[in-house]
Amino acid sequence: MLKEVAERLKDNYPYGDPLYAGQMLKPPHDVARRAYEMALKINPNNHALDGGRASSAMEKEAVAALARMIGWDTHLGHLCSGGTMANLEALWVAGQLDPGKTVLASTQAHYTHQRIAGVLGLPFETIPCDRRGRMDLQALEQRLAAGGVGTVVATLGTTATGAVDPLDAIVELRSQYDFRIHADAAYGGYFVLVSTMTEETRRAFDRIAEAASVVIDPHKHGLQPYGCGCVLFRDPSVGRLYRHESPYTYFTSTELHLGEISLECSRPGAAAVALWATQRLFPLVRNGEFAQGLAKGRAAALELYERLRKDGRFVTGTAPELDILVWAPRARRISQASALSQRIFAEAAQRQLHLAIVTLPVQLIDVQDMERDGDTIVCLRSVLMKPEHRAWTDRIWAILDAATSAAVGRR
Numbered sequence: 001m002l003k004e005v006a007e008r009l010k011d012n013y014p015y016g017d018p019l020y021a022g023q024m025l026k027p028p029h030d031v032a033r034r035a036y037e038m039a040l041k042i043n044p045n046n047h048a049l050d051g052g053r054a055s056s057a058m059e060k061e062a063v064a065a066l067a068r069m070i071g072w073d074t075h076l077g078h079l080c081s082g083g084t085m086a087n088l089e090a091l092w093v094a095g096q097l098d099p100g101k102t103v104l105a106s107t108q109a110h111y112t113h114q115r116i117a118g119v120l121g122l123p124f125e126t127i128p129c130d131r132r133g134r135m136d137l138q139a140l141e142q143r144l145a146a147g148g149v150g151t152v153v154a155t156l157g158t159t160a161t162g163a164v165d166p167l168d169a170i171v172e173l174r175s176q177y178d179f180r181i182h183a184d185a186a187y188g189g190y191f192v193l194v195s196t197m198t199e200e201t202r203r204a205f206d207r208i209a210e211a212a213s214v215v216i217d218p219h220k221h222g223l224q225p226y227g228c229g230c231v232l233f234r235d236p237s238v239g240r241l242y243r244h245e246s247p248y249t250y251f252t253s254t255e256l257h258l259g260e261i262s263l264e265c266s267r268p269g270a271a272a273v274a275l276w277a278t279q280r281l282f283p284l285v286r287n288g289e290f291a292q293g294l295a296k297g298r299a300a301a302l303e304l305y306e307r308l309r310k311d312g313r314f315v316t317g318t319a320p321e322l323d324i325l326v327w328a329p330r331a332r333r334i335s336q337a338s339a340l341s342q343r344i345f346a347e348a349a350q351r352q353l354h355l356a357i358v359t360l361p362v363q364l365i366d367v368q369d370m371e372r373d374g375d376t377i378v379c380l381r382s383v384l385m386k387p388e389h390r391a392w393t394d395r396i397w398a399i400l401d402a403a404t405s406a407a408v409g410r411r
């Protein structure tokens, strides 16, 4: 039967390979896999201390390390299944504190925010982006001035392009307007440890500690298996909002059970053990070994960006802020470029280079003299998350070059 499982699992992309440079997929570190497997032998449940004593303690330590990484000595937080659940919890707290008030996020924020606001019954509006895919400050200020805003979601690393909203300037707006800031750093949070970003991007990360809540996904950049998101609150007293009287769950200890501060009940203790072990191996220090791995992915993105810019066959957006790169082939019309992107994607895949596709507002790409026969353009997208991508840029470029020639030849 396991042979059958192995057969079925063959139907996948080679996610761990450096030539897989498509979606947000980064292999978990070996230490995370092994620690997870060790814990799985016990299969602890981090809802109550009764279900996972050691793994609950490890979760508290691992989460405290993430809070310290963003500059908080005190916090309330826990792991959860991923970025969606973590953002849901942050907006649930926001809605409890400011019932009925509007949640704002940029047009490039993850679609989950709008859906979550719907689930929570909170009004939701989008703020347009500038041509770099960052929340437009003027538009934000205008909307704040109109009133009724409870929370602004600042995305530190948008899903499509890795753009970083100007959190520093958003924080400054709090001197004039009363609103709460939630930082969705599900993708980019760990970049707070990296010093090779532009000054502008750095300025946004430097103010992350001033957000009321922050989401970081260890299962994206933190070398963890799926099922590991994290939500953090600056004010530990929001824990009161979770209060419930469960007569059957907590009986072995008067210490804090993580289920008392979490919306989810049962949660895998193994995920906490894996994260704890990984953080022991790679302490979350600025410019440390782990941060250098992130910097390598970013260097790969910048290197490929420069090549794309110098090559007349392509158009790009502004330089990547993190390690996500988007570009499109140049054509006479936008619609032709979009069709060609799809063909390059397929030709690259045939040559074992796995890219992604993203449809973007045309303003985000410097389309130059292309005829604008549409508002959106289908682009190629590459998430260069693996440190190995740095050493593979020549090979990636060579395949992209061949795939582009083949796609153009077939036109």
Ligand SMILES: Cc1ncc(COP(=O)(O)O)c(C=O)c1O
Pocket (backbone or CB within 6 Å): 024, 081, 082, 083, 084, 085, 087, 110, 112, 155, 157, 158, 159, 184, 185, 186, 187, 217, 229
């Ligand atoms: C910025 C951002 N927020 C939230 C999410 C949702 O996270 P998850 O897929 O872990 O639920 C993602 C996923 O890509 C993301 O990039």
